[in-house]
Amino acid sequence: MQLDTTLGVTRLGHYRLIRRLAVGGMAELFVAVAEGAGAFEKPVAIKRILPRLAQEPEFVKMFFAEAELAASLDHPHIAKVLDFGEEGDLPYIVMEFVHGVDLSDLLRSTKGPLPYAEAATVAVQVAEALQHVHDHRDLHTGAPLGLVHRDVTPSNVLVGYSGGAKLTDFGIVKATSATQYTATGALKGKLSYLAPEQARCERLDRRTDVYALGLVMFELFTGRRMHRAMSEVELLARVCDGEYTPPSAVRPDIDPRVESIIARALLPDPQDRYACARDISAALEALAAERGWVLSMAKLSDYLEGQIPNPGPVTIEPSVPRKISAAPAVARTATLRRAVQSRGRSIAAISVLLGVGIGAGLGPTLLGSDDPPPQRAPAQPPEAPPAPAEIAAEPTSVSPAPTPAAATPVAEPEAVKPPAPRRKRRKSRTKPRKTKPGLNSSLLPPSQR
Numbered sequence: 001m002q003l004d005t006t007l008g009v010t011r012l013g014h015y016r017l018i019r020r021l022a023v024g025g026m027a028e029l030f031v032a033v034a035e036g037a038g039a040f041e042k043p044v045a046i047k048r049i050l051p052r053l054a055q056e057p058e059f060v061k062m063f064f065a066e067a068e069l070a071a072s073l074d075h076p077h078i079a080k081v082l083d084f085g086e087e088g089d090l091p092y093i094v095m096e097f098v099h100g101v102d103l104s105d106l107l108r109s110t111k112g113p114l115p116y117a118e119a120a121t122v123a124v125q126v127a128e129a130l131q132h133v134h135d136h137r138d139l140h141t142g143a144p145l146g147l148v149h150r151d152v153t154p155s156n157v158l159v160g161y162s163g164g165a166k167l168t169d170f171g172i173v174k175a176t177s178a179t180q181y182t183a184t185g186a187l188k189g190k191l192s193y194l195a196p197e198q199a200r201c202e203r204l205d206r207r208t209d210v211y212a213l214g215l216v217m218f219e220l221f222t223g224r225r226m227h228r229a230m231s232e233v234e235l236l237a238r239v240c241d242g243e244y245t246p247p248s249a250v251r252p253d254i255d256p257r258v259e260s261i262i263a264r265a266l267l268p269d270p271q272d273r274y275a276c277a278r279d280i281s282a283a284l285e286a287l288a289a290e291r292g293w294v295l296s297m298a299k300l301s302d303y304l305e306g307q308i309p310n311p312g313p314v315t316i317e318p319s320v321p322r323k324i325s326a327a328p329a330v331a332r333t334a335t336l337r338r339a340v341q342s343r344g345r346s347i348a349a350i351s352v353l354l355g356v357g358i359g360a361g362l363g364p365t366l367l368g369s370d371d372p373p374p375q376r377a378p379a380q381p382p383e384a385p386p387a388p389a390e391i392a393a394e395p396t397s398v399s400p401a402p403t404p405a406a407a408t409p410v411a412e413p414e415a416v417k418p419p420a421p422r423r424k425r426r427k428s429r430t431k432p433r434k435t436k437p438g439l440n441s442s443l444l445p446p447s448q449r
């Protein structure tokens, strides 16, 4: 068994690692192949926590607790969690491999808004995925779990070449440890996607995800992030206050009905927002029908291919001939059993860590205007994981915007100074993409938040 992830070929249980997709402060993401009986081979994505975090029992417990919840979800627009295990003391989660790009990649490529129909297609699919999460019930008792994703961001929406968007990362490796990891940029790229109540460490519910979806829709329909670059402190203040920039401030010709939908999702008081994600998909579908926008996976697929050509299926190098046996046993180690048994305790721990994560992340670092550009891993990843993201500070020039109006169609947009031209982001495409350790563990029943 090789566990040196800097090498090209490694194995985790019966998964053969093909290449590393991304590495960050908390986890590595690999493309791998599940090898089964006979010639069975299927690409999967594997997220494995980094060795230093594997030393923290609380973190490991959270990792498995979240994975267990995520594995119980089953929806066409949610990337499935297929398996979880541990090897060489390093826990990992096996997920459905989505052949496509993430939404932040797509938005960087479009350098502007998606066409209305395609933007609405993605938003409707993500809304439906969220509705499934929010309505999810305990498989044994049937009791509603009140789950909240809490990390709905463009990089956690995968857009497949098949034309389907899939929500991913249900708190997987999101459990922010109360240690130095929060201080190394854990919040970069995250604060911009927090709902006001989340930033204020208040009680969360499904409307927190509705807000995040509003921010994702803002980007889909304008091509720009709502909260532009500023210091983390400034950004946190804006987020806590629920400050809002009308989409028309960055895209003056935006359809006013689209703006109205986004505005309602982004209302600072959860009570004023859409009550559930399905209300957003219903509003978008009704608007699409009126406007004649065709919401279709085939169209989204064509659009994606036009933007980022399909690199073709994952190339699976021939494996070393292997012994064919019965279906391989799933790696369920002692740690895994312990983690699952102590799920209740670990979930309680997550809620404690949430507050710590936010506070500890407010260091002197500055938040960039966007996530780092996509840095897909080359076939041979570099020797060492890259240092924390370096992001240029950039003052925002958007004037303080009014609180969004309620759901009714938005009147003439108020005059808002358009943002100043932005400096070009630094790009590097030679290193594996850096993952951003997340802020919050996600799938928490309300009683445990």
Ligand SMILES: Nc1ncnc2c1ncn2[C@@H]1O[C@H](COP(=O)(O)OP(=O)(O)OP(=O)(O)O)[C@@H](O)[C@H]1O
Residues within 6 Å of the ligand: 021, 022, 027, 028, 029, 045, 079, 095, 096, 097, 098, 099, 100, 101, 102, 153, 155, 156, 158, 168, 169, 433, 434, 435, 436, 437, 438
């Ligand atoms: N199941 C998957 N199938 C295919 N690609 C994936 C899958 N999950 C993640 N990826 C790709 O790997 C990238 C890195 O994922 P990862 O979740 O580690 O980081 P991130 O999404 O950028 O940050 P974070 O999840 O902390 O917000 C994703 O942006 C996506 O491009």
Ligand SMILES: [Mg+2]
Residues within 6 Å of the ligand: 155, 156, 168, 169
């Ligand atoms: Mg992610």
